[in-house]
Amino acid sequence: MSMTQETSAALPRRTMPQGLIAARNIVVFLTRSPTSLFGLVVLGLLLILALFAPLIATHDPYMQDLQNTLHPPSSDYLFGTDELGRDIFSRLVHGSRITLTIIFLVTIVVGPLGLIFGTVAGYFGGKVDTVLMRITDIFLSFPSLILSLAFVAALGPSLNNAIIAIALTAWPPIARLARAETMTFRQADYISAARLQGASPARIIWRSIVPMCLPSVLIRLTLNMATVILTAAGLGFLGLGAQPPLPEWGAMIATGRRYMIDSWWLVTFPGLAILSVSLAFNLLGDGLRDALDPKQMNRR
Amino acid sequence: MRLSRRRLNGLTEHGFSILITLFGLLILTFVIGRIMPTDPVRAMVGEDASREVYEHVYQQLGLDKPMWQQFLLYLRDVVTLDFGTSIRTGQPVLQDIARALPATIELATFAIIIGAGLGTPMGVIAAVNKDKWQDQVIRVLSLMGHSMPIFWTGMIALLIFYANLGWVGGSGRMSQFYIGLVPERTNFLLIDSILAGQWDVFWSALNHLILPAALLGYSSSAYITRMTRSFMLDQINQEYVTTARVKGLSRRQTIWRHAFGNIRVQLVTIVALAYGSLLEGAVLIETVFAFPGFGQYLTSNLLIGDMNAVMTCVLIVGVIFIGLNILSDILYRVFDPRTR
Numbered sequence: 001m002s003m004t005q006e007t008s009a010a011l012p013r014r015t016m017p018q019g020l021i022a023a024r025n026i027v028v029f030l031t032r033s034p035t036s037l038f039g040l041v042v043l044g045l046l047l048i049l050a051l052f053a054p055l056i057a058t059h060d061p062y063m064q065d066l067q068n069t070l071h072p073p074s075s076d077y078l079f080g081t082d083e084l085g086r087d088i089f090s091r092l093v094h095g096s097r098i099t100l101t102i103i104f105l106v107t108i109v110v111g112p113l114g115l116i117f118g119t120v121a122g123y124f125g126g127k128v129d130t131v132l133m134r135i136t137d138i139f140l141s142f143p144s145l146i147l148s149l150a151f152v153a154a155l156g157p158s159l160n161n162a163i164i165a166i167a168l169t170a171w172p173p174i175a176r177l178a179r180a181e182t183m184t185f186r187q188a189d190y191i192s193a194a195r196l197q198g199a200s201p202a203r204i205i206w207r208s209i210v211p212m213c214l215p216s217v218l219i220r221l222t223l224n225m226a227t228v229i230l231t232a233a234g235l236g237f238l239g240l241g242a243q244p245p246l247p248e249w250g251a252m253i254a255t256g257r258r259y260m261i262d263s264w265w266l267v268t269f270p271g272l273a274i275l276s277v278s279l280a281f282n283l284l285g286d287g288l289r290d291a292l293d294p295k296q297m298n299r300r
Numbered sequence: 301m302r303l304s305r306r307r308l309n310g311l312t313e314h315g316f317s318i319l320i321t322l323f324g325l326l327i328l329t330f331v332i333g334r335i336m337p338t339d340p341v342r343a344m345v346g347e348d349a350s351r352e353v354y355e356h357v358y359q360q361l362g363l364d365k366p367m368w369q370q371f372l373l374y375l376r377d378v379v380t381l382d383f384g385t386s387i388r389t390g391q392p393v394l395q396d397i398a399r400a401l402p403a404t405i406e407l408a409t410f411a412i413i414i415g416a417g418l419g420t421p422m423g424v425i426a427a428v429n430k431d432k433w434q435d436q437v438i439r440v441l442s443l444m445g446h447s448m449p450i451f452w453t454g455m456i457a458l459l460i461f462y463a464n465l466g467w468v469g470g471s472g473r474m475s476q477f478y479i480g481l482v483p484e485r486t487n488f489l490l491i492d493s494i495l496a497g498q499w500d501v502f503w504s505a506l507n508h509l510i511l512p513a514a515l516l517g518y519s520s521s522a523y524i525t526r527m528t529r530s531f532m533l534d535q536i537n538q539e540y541v542t543t544a545r546v547k548g549l550s551r552r553q554t555i556w557r558h559a560f561g562n563i564r565v566q567l568v569t570i571v572a573l574a575y576g577s578l579l580e581g582a583v584l585i586e587t588v589f590a591f592p593g594f595g596q597y598l599t600s601n602l603l604i605g606d607m608n609a610v611m612t613c614v615l616i617v618g619v620i621f622i623g624l625n626i627l628s629d630i631l632y633r634v635f636d637p638r639t640r
Contacts, residue, residue, distance in 0.1 A: 035439065035440060134317075134320060134321070134324065135324070137324075138321055138324035138325055138327075138328055139328075141321060141325060141618050141621045141622050141625075142614070142617060142618050142621060143576070143579055143617065143621070144580070145580045145583060145584075146579065146580060146583065146598075146614060146617050147614070149583070149598070149599075149602060149610075149614075150329075150332050150610065150611070150614045153332075153602045153605070153607070153610055154332045154333070154335045155335070226446065226447055230447075230449055233449050233451075233452075234449065234451060234583075234584050237449075237451050237584065237587075238584075238587065238599055238602070238603075239603065240602070250449070250451075253449075253451065253452055253455070257455060257588075260455055260459060261459070261463055264459065267452065267455055267456070268456070270452075271449060271452030271453075271455075271456065274449045274452065275444075275447055275448050275449065275452070278447040278448075278449070279443060279444060279447035281447075282443045282446055282447050283440075283443060286439070286443065
């Protein structure tokens with residue numbers, strides 16, 4: 001999937017062919033295990049749904065139809081309608097765009113942030129390391145949902161603020177990982193060679209260390225994405241994430257809660273959507289770990 | 301046990317780093333509390349207050365002072381355990397939390413018992429049957445627990461086990477009927493009801509506790525399973541296991557007595573950490589089950605913008621988390637003879 005291709009794209013240009021081969025090998029490895037194949041398929045589906053949402057959706061996700069409220073699933077309304085007569089299937093399809101936006105934005109903030117923090121701390125060591133890791137520790141001393149709650153409470157509830165809050169809480173594990181990786185080859189000969197040739201620390205970190213950290217960081221990001229999806233849905237459920245009428249899955253469950261006893265479809269389908277995406281990320285991350293690093297197979 | 305000088309130095313350093321983390325925690329909660337868009341003075345005096353009253357409260361809260369002085373005031377409040385009053389309940393925040401926290405502790409304790417009781421054997425079975433079908437099934441089962449949105453599972457479970465089957469109590473901590481019947485002594489309802497000899501209340505409370513606790517426990521069992529599996533794999537591949545087998549011990553004895561015996565210490569620390577992350581699930585599950593615990597207190601105050609209460613809750617969660625980390629460290633030192 002795109003994850004694996006990103007690995008090769010981010011590597012220096014001259015290793016591109018090898019990178020491509022590696023990417024192909026990884027995909028082949030992943031498709032061989034039924035669980036990671038399931039993850040790949042679900043995430044592929046999510047991508048297709050999000051890209052072609054207007055074509056796939058059968059109704060306008062925001063169109064209210066007060067004649068047809070709480071309509072059970074039927075051929076007209078695949079997953080039924082909600083309390084305002086909006087088609088739940090179409091809302092789920094359009095909701096996939098929100099989910100994908102969250103994933104994308106969190107990734108492009110958390111990945112670089114974690115990498116910079118981790119590699120700088122790991123490469124320089126000493127005081128820099130102590131200070132940076134102390135900051136990481138403080139962020140790690142909260143469960144991510146609680147810290148996101150606090151940030152959203154401070155910034156005001158909205159989808160963008162929820163994304164910012166999640167990004168702010170998701171980088172410390174990445175930084176920890178990047179630091180640990182950096183420490184293992186900080187003393188390697190090829191780093192010393194680069195240093196002796198007069199490369200600046202920034203150049204060494206960017207050209208020699210970051211590419212080495214990328215595979216494990218990507219796995220970690222994939223695994224953490226499941227948590228990110230769940231946190232975003234949880235914030236939406238508590239009314240602190242995406243605001244109505246946006247078809248965010250967690251928020252849909254929150255509004256459906258009132259009608260749950262008589263109209264089970266209102267909460268069931270959005271919940272299944274969240275579950276499958278988060279499960280897909282977990283399964284894929286699990287597979288990627290096996291594929292990229294046999295040493296790490298036994299570790300969490 | 302004698303404390304050597306090196307060990308003492310290590311402990312001091314450890315304590316010092318904990319203090320720094322705590323201090324950072326305070327800075328973080330202070331900063332988050334400051335960027336709030338809602339006006340704390342308005343929240344206190346209401347919309348209709350006159351300008352003089354507003355100014356008075358503004359100065360009373362110390363908002364006219366420079367930032368560093370405000371932070372010192374905040375530090376003083378924290379050290380003297382003065383967290384102000386909650387706007388919603390009109391009670392001191394600390395008193396509110398003292399009432400709500402025991403409910404969550406009851407919930408989390410039951411959950412961790414279920415989680416560890418489920419996760420440990422699953423992890424051992426998965427490790428022993430590595431890559432066989434048992435391992436695959438357990439992998440999917442535990443990843444399921446890790447992937448489910450717990451607020452949703454809670455609703456579905458309520459729909460099935462309460463509304464349709466009627467096996468368990470519904471939302472709340474006990475049936476409406478029993479509320480106020482038991483005098484609050486410890487605020488742990490199970491203990492209070494036993495102390496008062498009210499067995500009906502006890503069963504009602506247990507009945508209301510079991511479903512949310514089972515769901516929380518299942519979600520935390522994912523982590524415990526995974527860690528147990530990897531600890532066990534490390535042990536199984538070691539030579540003493542082969543030796544034990546060659547010596548004539550049965551497979552079962554080797555696994556449970558020898559290999560499992562060696563991972564107990566690691567497991568205890570993992571369970572302590574899992575206990576902390578239950579707090580996170582508790583926030584959501586308490587909202588679904590209208591369970592009057594810490595999580596519900598936090599979210600209901602969040603929605604009305606009662607920052608005093610919210611930031612105190614966040615601070616307490618942080619302190620509990622750090623405390624559990626220290627505890628798991630200590631447990632490791634106490635139980636693992638190699639660290640002595």
